[in-house]
Amino acid sequence: MQDRVPDRKPATTGAQVVSAGSARQPLLSRRGLAIVGVLAIAALIAAGYAYWQHETFYPSTDNAQVAANIIQITPVVTGLITDVKVQEYAPVKEGDVLVELNxxxxxxxxxxxxxxxxxxxxxxxxxxxxxxxxxxxxxxxxxxxxxxxxxxxxxATIKAPIDGTVGKVRIRPGEVAKAGVPLFPLVDTSTWWVDANFKETDLARIKPGQTAYVWLDSDPSKKLTGKVEAVSKASGSAFSLMPSENATGSWVKVVQRFPVRIALTVQPNDPPLGVGASASVQIDTTTDGAGDGAK
Missing domain, CATH: 1.10.287 (Helix Hairpins)
Known part of the structure; x- marks a missing residue:
């Protein structure tokens, strides 16, 4: 009678277990990367669509400057200057004496x-x-x-016709002021606006009366509010001394910019305004002047 040899199961080594696990990990990693990639692409598409929608209803530009009326202080009579009462860039009130003539x-x-x-x-x-x-x-x-x-x-006593800020003063006592020849500028600080140059592709939705938001480069943390006052019927290049000529066959089409005037509603806590200051502008085209739209 022969002794029966018991069946022996092949021993499972640690190396085989590690090998099987390693085979599954790359598969899971590839799936994970694919999912992450799809989600990232979807997020980019959603962000791009949201940006396009936002720019459609809230067109913006950083090609804008603050403006105000500037009048020239001009003598009515000719006379010898005996005293200059103001300094450069000083604020003045209506009726303040600016210059005295002999x-x-x-x-x-x-x-x-x-x-x-x-x-x-x-x-x-x-x-x-x-x-x-x-x-x-x-x-x-x-x-x-x-x-x-x-x-x-x-x-012979030249007074400020309005409230404002004096500009560059170049006259001195002893000089002769001539009738009709400006002495220095005076900025009218009672009314401010922004001239913003928008792309022609944005003009279809921009209309007078819409709410506009303005950020000054000097203090971008504060937002100013205004209203669209007017939209130019000519591009900025049309007002230049030498308008561009596109009659030749080698011209390159360039998106034109049109000036949009925005009247500012100045509040006491707003940052100081200055003529020529750079600004960024955003217009809420969902408003029509009767009320603000949802943003």
Whole structure:
């Protein structure tokens, strides 16, 4: 009788277990990477669509500058400058004295006019008959001459016509101010706006009355609010001294930019404004001026 040899199962080594696990890991890694890649692509597509939608309803540009009215302080009469009361870039109020001209010649002219008026009035009172009408006319002309001389004396003191900020001052006492020749600029600080240059592809939705948001480069952390006031009917290049000529056969089509004026609603806590300051603008085209749209 033969002894039965028991069946022996092949021993499973640690190396075989590791090998099987290693075979599954690359498969899982490839699947994981594929899923991550699909999700990333989907996220990019969603982000791109959201950006396109946002830019469609909220067109924006960083090609914008702050603007305000600038008037030139111009003397009405010619005279010697005796005093300059203001400094460069100083704020002034309406009625503040800016420049004083020598009043001596104007006072002398006024005095002579008053003497002539007194004589003319005396002659008019003494005249009778046919000479009365002529004397009365002379007296009236003398009154007008006095009024004109008095006005010229008043013009010798140049005052601020509005509230504003003085610009560059280059005049000094001792110089002659000539009638009609500007002395220095004055920025009107009562009204501010932004001239924003938008691409022509954005103009279809931009209309007057829509709400606009402005960020100044000098303080981008604060947002200013305004309203679209007007949209130009000509591109910025059309206003240049040498407009571009596209009649040749080698021209390259370039998206044009059109100026859009945005009237600012200035609040006490807004950052300081300055003419020519760079800004970024976004327009909410879902508004029509009657109320704000959802953003």
């Amino acid at each position: 009043q001596g010649p104007f006072r002398a002219t006024l005095k002579r006019a008053e003497i002539r008026r007194d004589i003319a009035q005396q002659q008019a009172s003494a005249a009778s008959g046919p000479q009365a009408a002529t004397a009365k006319g002379n007296a009236e002309e003398a009154d007008i001459a006095v009024a004109e001389a008095n006005a010229e004396l008043g013009h």
